[in-house]
Amino acid sequence: MARENSVVFQPEGKRVAVRPDENLLEVAKLAGVDITSVCGGRGSCGKCKVIIEENRGNVSPLTEKERKILSYAEVAEGYRLACCTVIKGSVTVKIPEESRTGRQRLQVEGIETPVKLNPPVRKYFLRLPKPSLSDPRPDAEILLDELRRQKGLQNVEMDFHVLQTVPVALRRGEWNVTVVLWNDRIISVDPGDTTKRLFGYAVDVGTTKLAGYLLDLSTGKVVAADSLMNPQIPYGEDVIARITYASRGSKEQKKLQKAVVGAVNQMVNSLLEKTGVKREEVYEMVAVGNTAMHHLALGICPKYLALSPYTPANRRGVNVTARNLGVKINPNGNVYFLPIIGGFVGADTTGVLLATEIYKRDEVCLAIDIGTNTEVLLGNREEILACSCASGPAFEGAHIKHGMRAATGAIEKIRINEDLEVEYGTIDGEKPRGICGSAMVDFLAEALKVGVIDVTGVFNKEIDSDRLRGGEGGLEFVVAWKDETSTGDDIVITQGDIREILLAKAAIHTGISILMRKKGLAERDITLFFIAGAFGSYINPENARIIGMYPELPLERIRVVGNAAGTGARMALCSKDVRETAERIVGGIRYVELAAEACFQAEFLNSYFLPYADLSKYPETSELLRKLGKYPKKLPVYFPT
Amino acid sequence: MARENSVVFQPEGKRVAVRPDENLLEVAKLAGVDITSVCGGRGSCGKCKVIIEENRGNVSPLTEKERKILSYAEVAEGYRLACCTVIKGSVTVKIPEESRTGRQRLQVEGIETPVKLNPPVRKYFLRLPKPSLSDPRPDAEILLDELRRQKGLQNVEMDFHVLQTVPVALRRGEWNVTVVLWNDRIISVDPGDTTKRLFGYAVDVGTTKLAGYLLDLSTGKVVAADSLMNPQIPYGEDVIARITYASRGSKEQKKLQKAVVGAVNQMVNSLLEKTGVKREEVYEMVAVGNTAMHHLALGICPKYLALSPYTPANRRGVNVTARNLGVKINPNGNVYFLPIIGGFVGADTTGVLLATEIYKRDEVCLAIDIGTNTEVLLGNREEILACSCASGPAFEGAHIKHGMRAATGAIEKIRINEDLEVEYGTIDGEKPRGICGSAMVDFLAEALKVGVIDVTGVFNKEIDSDRLRGGEGGLEFVVAWKDETSTGDDIVITQGDIREILLAKAAIHTGISILMRKKGLAERDITLFFIAGAFGSYINPENARIIGMYPELPLERIRVVGNAAGTGARMALCSKDVRETAERIVGGIRYVELAAEACFQAEFLNSYFLPYADLSKYPETSELLRKLGKYPKKLPVYFPT
Ligand code: FES
Ligand code: FES
Known part of the structure; x- marks a missing residue:
């Protein structure tokens, strides 16, 4: 029999016994040791870096994937990707600060849209x-x-x-x-008479976090709210990674379902405890979530969501008894999952639709919910178009050298002045550990304005500053010097990072632009622009507009609506009419599959510039750049669409 | 710690370990040793007699109940009631032949009533x-x-x-x-195409036995049938005993539910095995059963069925997903329990109603389903009356000295000739072990005809025969001499036995009679008389008429329809229309609660005579008795009603 091996995790000093040939990331997960894994352990995000401190011979040899991601210096220091490392004997492993997940900033607030109380x-x-x-x-x-x-x-x-x-x-x-x-x-x-006690529970099942609301259904008011990280994260940080994991087999699919239902129940428990409401008094739950979360939570195989033509299992809202789903409210209570719009435009977007009430407005509205997938809605009472843009996890920190989620110690705001001095703000005011998405947007806008990058996003080699220097993959810009950081390393933004963010912003812009074209609308026609979702709440809209992530609209037309998906769920919980509306309108929404659009490629390439290949679409930004003397001498190539 | 005690059961020689203070009947049940217990272990039926062969000091002292039931001779021989005996140390126990349950005669056949195929x-x-x-x-x-x-x-x-x-x-x-x-x-x-494979399952959940039918729903034909003893029997042989047991607590109630659902599943398994049909191909189950079986099978507290005013939980048919009931057909399949008529007139009677089609006939019909409770239906398309008579378990052998169920070795037929010589027939032609209900009916009629008893059921002391002799509780009649029997004892019918059967027949007659009176009908008005149920199939109708158990109708009006309840279940399985009919008609049936009828007592007393206090209602029997010189000199007292 094999001698028992153990892994010691530093700096905690936590020791766990392991069988031979276990995967290091899996072992860490089971041991409750916190390691980031944006790609779900597929060796592509590079976020699960660890250092083998003792007995380097006791792990599997370096893989091809690691060779691609790790620098020579890192390899020399004993760096490995935990997800690519197999344990062969006892080892001591150090988890560097930047591979930690940290406490996440969670958002449960959303706009309040009044609803006539009429719960089922x-x-x-x-x-x-x-x-x-x-x-x-x-x-x-x-x-x-x-x-x-x-x-x-x-x-x-x-x-x-x-x-x-x-x-x-x-x-x-x-x-x-x-x-x-x-x-x-x-x-x-x-x-007896229990008419006074009537509660319901609304849940927004996000890819990253869940937000739960306990409502008194006799008043429609929120009694308590809570949020929780999605415990599926260790199985993949984005929906594609989770779909991939769940598609391995029914055991894996069930594991993800159990995880999310468990989190839903954990929030119920804490809400009940906070308020003294009894489990039996919670008679219904209404849930929203993107299509992948919808399928995973309901135990539907999500595999075909990720394969062309990307069809979900159903569109209509799903009603299921709490007992049958394992949700721990009144077991005879109903669970209603709002209807899906199509493809990756899920029930969360239906929630946004309900909260923003686009479907009954006369004004032309644009709404986006930014995330790994960014959903876009465009229209009004007459017609609504919807699409989903594969904006990717760059805003969540993936594929960004010092990228991280919006957690403690993340740089969330950046300003660069003319002397290239950098001001930044971090979450919770801690020493910086990395950079989150909102700061990346700031950086692009600021760097463009001061000429550190040009409209193609390329660093300006002419710049003479310590901050712009040669790095492993080309030029990089130092945002925070190592003596300011909690990692003890400089925090930089590389040329590669800029490319990642540009790709993400291009994806969003392409989606918005194609929908506008389909409806024959120009920027000036859009009267209201709703920005939903936690990430959207923290972005500086001016900067997002400068880099062409948002269309160039007067800022006063922007409405930041927070967790509008959650608002929609609460509205549906309080009203049968809202549900009927939801079921009716989703069927009428024109779902646009971007990949099937002839102009998709060209528009994507046009959108890869800052702010856009055709600068005439961004007159204010053009004017600003002209003023700053940063207007491009050579205009970018515009692909007619 | 207590030294481990053991019980050895003879003649099997089966040894089981027991903890101190365990109940002997319980121990036997757990050990799979077959002991009759008609009263469900309440010490009242006297059927669970056992002999403590060794270490009589190792059991609890004789109880008051046992003193009442056991004779002095029995006590001297070491007889005990297993249900009243607590084990205090190691003992050897003999189970006498008469306390064995034996292989039960089960009936699955019933009339075939054509139905237009229209399954849901x-x-x-x-x-x-x-x-x-x-x-x-x-x-x-x-x-x-x-x-x-x-x-x-x-x-x-x-x-x-x-x-x-x-x-x-x-x-x-x-x-x-x-x-x-x-x-x-x-x-x-x-x-793929599976349209050819469409099956359903019909079940009659009887108090004593279950009958199951696998149907091909594309033809409506029975593919295979099976029957099984109701595994709830050890918890009480009649419904009242089982209701009492289930009312002790939810654990007990669940135990009975699990037992019957387990039996339903066991029959499914054997039917699937016999036919090669796959579990997933069985898409629906339709069940019938009396109100107690209905409540117990569905997990509804049956307590209030047994307490005045004897209200069931519901009347309408119950639909429940197989998954939720634990029935092992296709888990998404439906289980439909036919509607109840009222009180103890359950879904089995609804089945009889469907099979006999009384509700659409012009002729006036009478239908009875004889059992521990005997249900009576009277009427036609215009109106139907229903009641339930507490006929008790005497026909099942309870409270009858040598009574037993219709199992191997039971005397099932008796003829007595003028010399008082007895001819009898036994089930499976085995040596007699006891007497079952149909033979008791024969005995009363035959004994009346030859003058062994008079119209009050009292033995005629004047008779000079070895067969009529003094016994412990008065006179008794020897049906089989000990050298003919398998028990080695004479098989007798006592004065007490006759009283029990008279009570049972009086209950049935009272029910029929009250319904007839309510509708203002006389015997001659009844055009069709349906006799349903296994027991009814084995009764000699002529004798049943002589003793006044049946009204005096021409024999050609009698239809013995076997397990008509099961037929009704099959019909409902095949047709939505039949279900609609069932739901519609049960609401219109006038349920008569006999106990609430003013004339109940008087009519019951009138019915306690052979055949009836008012002999003018039985002209043919009167004529027969006159011919035989057995017409009573002094007429019984008739209570005007
Ligand atoms: S590279 Fe290891 S988790 Fe992504
Ligand atoms: S007397 Fe023991 S079971 Fe009935």
């Missing part, structure tokens, strides 16, 4: 006649008769699991009972 | 268009669209668990799929 869950108090030998009507019969007689309710069905409880409930309440209906289905019969 | 389960084969970038409709969307386009089906809903399987099923079938619908709900999507 209702309570009715009934005084029932006691049966007698001369009126020996069955229990359920009496209940249904009196529901009709006293409340005028017809065609009501009783859930089987409720029927099981009816004889005892009626007698325990001494023939005074409260009937709980979900639409026409009786989901509970409580002894 | 249907299959549709669809060729779907493959999605593409220009038509990226979600999978379920395509399916529902094509179901509408190709088959004209609207408003179809997809079961959540089916949605989970859709993406894989569509691709595995290469866009050729079979959609299985239960009414408007999609319960399966199979890859």
Whole structure:
């Protein structure tokens, strides 16, 4: 038998026993040691760097993938990608500061859109006649008769699991009972009068985080809110990584479902604890999430979402009993997942649609929800177009040398003055550990304005500053010097990083631009521009406009609406009408599959410039650059579309 | 720690370890040793007699209940009631032959009533268009669209668990799929064309036995049938004993539910094995059973069925997903329990109603289903009355000295000639072990005809025969001498036994009689008399008429319909119309609670005579008795009603 091997994780000093040939990233996950893995362990994001401090011979040899990602210096220092490393004997491993996940900034707030209270869950108090030998009507019969007689309710069905409880409930309440209906289905019969206690739970299942809201359905008000990191993250930081993982087999798919349902339940538990509401008093849950989260949470195979033609399993909203999904609210309660719009435009976007009420506005509206996939909606009451842009995880820090999520110690704001001096702000005011997406947007805008980069995003070699220097993959710009940082290394932005962000912004711009073209609209036609999602809340819209991530609209037309998907879920929880609206409108939305558009390639190339190949579309930015003397001498190539 | 005790069961020689203070009947049950217990272990039926052969000091002292039931001779021989005996140390116990349950005669046959095939389960084969970038409709969307386009089906809903399987099923079938619908709900999507395979399962959950039928729903024919003893019997042989047991707590209630669902599943398994049908191909189950079986099988607290005013939990038919009930057919399949009529008139009687089609006949019909409870139906298309008579378990052998169920070795037929010589027939032609119900009916009629008993059921002391002799509780009649029997004892019928049977027959007659009176009908008005149930199939109708168990109708009006409840279940399985009929008619049936009827007591006393206090109601029997010189000199007292 093999001698028992162990791994010691530094600096914690945590020791765990391992079997031979275990994967180092897996071992760390199981041990609860916090290592970032944006690509889900596929060896492509380069975020899971660790240092083998002792017994380097006791791990598998360097892989091809690691050779590509790690620098010579790193290899020499013992750096490895945890996901590519197999343990062969006992080792000591150091997790460097930059590979830590850190405490994430989570957002639960969203706009409040007023809704007329009309939830499918209702309570009715009934005084029932006691049966007698001369009126020996069955229990359920009496209940249904009196529901009709006293409340005028017809065609009501009783859930089987409720029927099981009816004889005892009626007698325990001494023939005074409260009937709980979900639409026409009786989901509970409580002894006595419980009409005052009626709660619901709304959840936004995000790829990165979940936001949960406990609502009093008799007032429509939020009683408590909570948020939690999505525990699926270790299986892949973006949806494609998770779909890939889940597609390996039903065991893997179930693992991801269990993880997310577990998180949903964990939030319920903490909300119940905070408020003293009883589990049985929470009669419904409404969920939103992108198409991948929708499939994974509901236990639907997500594989075909990632394969052309990218079709989801269904569009309509899904209703399922809490019991059958394993959600720990009232087991007879309903779980409603909002309908999907199409492809990667999921129920979260339906939530945005509901919260922004684009579908009933006369004004032409544009709405985007920025993330690994950025969903775009364009239109008004007459017609709405939707698409999903593969903006990728660069804003989440992936593929960015010192990129990280919006967690403690992330540089979130950058200003560069004319002397190329850099001012930055970090989350929680901690010493910087890396750079998050909003600061990358700032950097591009600021660097463009001071001439550190040109409209193609290329560093200007002419610049004479310590900050711009040669790095391993070409030029790089130092944002924070090592004596300022918590990692002890300079924090830089490389030419490669700029390319990644440019790709992301180009993807978003392409989506917006194609939808506008399809509707024959120009920037000036857009009256309202909604920016949804946590990431969007932290971006400086002026800078996003300068770099061409947003179309050039007057800033006053911008509405930052926060977690609008969550708002939509809360609205649906409070109202049957909102659900009917959702089901009706999603069917009418024109889903545009960008990859199928003839002009996609050309528009993508045009969008790869700062702000755009055709500068006439960005007159204000052009004017600014002219003023600053940074207007390009040679205009970029514009591909007619 | 206590030294380990053991019980050895003889004659098997089976040894089991026991903890101190375990109940002997419980120990025997767990050890799989076969002991009869008609009262469910309450110490009242006296059927669980055992002999403590060794270490009599190692059991609890004799209880009050045992003193009442056991004779002095029995006590001297070491007889005990297993249910009243607590084990205190190691003992050897002999199970006498008469306490054995034996192999039970089970009946699955019933009349065939033709039904137009129209099951709620249907299959549709669809060729779907493959999605593409220009038509990226979600999978379920395509399916529902094509179901509408190709088959004209609207408003179809997809079961959540089916949605989970859709993406894989569509691709595995290469866009050729079979959609299985239960009414408007999609319960399966199979890859390829499976339209030829469509099965259903009908079950009659009897108090004593279950009968199961596997049907091909594309033809409506029975493919295979099976029957099984109800495994709840050890917890009580009649419904009241089981209700009492289940009312102790939810653990006990769940135990009974698990037992019966387990038996239902065991029959499915054996039917699948016999026929090669796959579990997934069985898409629905339809069940009938009396109200207690209905509640116990569905996990509804049955307690209030046994407490005045005897109200069941519901009347309507219950639909529940197989998954939620734990029934091992296709987990998305439906389980339908037919509606209840009221009180103890359960879904089995609804089955009888469907099979006999009383509700659509012009003729006035009477139908009875004899058992521990005997249900009576009277009427025609205009109106139907129903009641339940507490006929008790005497026909099952309870409270009858040598009574037993219709199992191997039971005397099932008796003839007594003028010399008081007895001819009898036994089940399976084995040496007699006891007497079952049908022979008790024969005995009463035969004994009346030859003058061994008079119209009050009292033995005629004047008779000079070895067969009529003094026994412990008065006179007794020897049916089989000990050298003929397998127990080595004389098999006798006591005065007490006659009283028990008279009570049972009086209960049935009272029910019939009250319903007839309520409708103002006389015997001659009844055109058809249906006798349902296994027990009824074995009774000699002529004798049943002589003793006044049946009304005096011409024999040609009698229809013995066997397991008509099972027939009704099969009909409902094959047809939505039959179900609609069932739901409609049960609501219109006038349920008569006999206990609430003013004339109940008087009529019951009148019915306690052979055949009846008012002999003018039985002119043919009167005539026969006159001919035989056995017409009573002094007429019984008749209580006007
Ligand atoms: S490279 Fe290892 S997790 Fe991404
Ligand atoms: S007396 Fe023991 S089981 Fe009935």
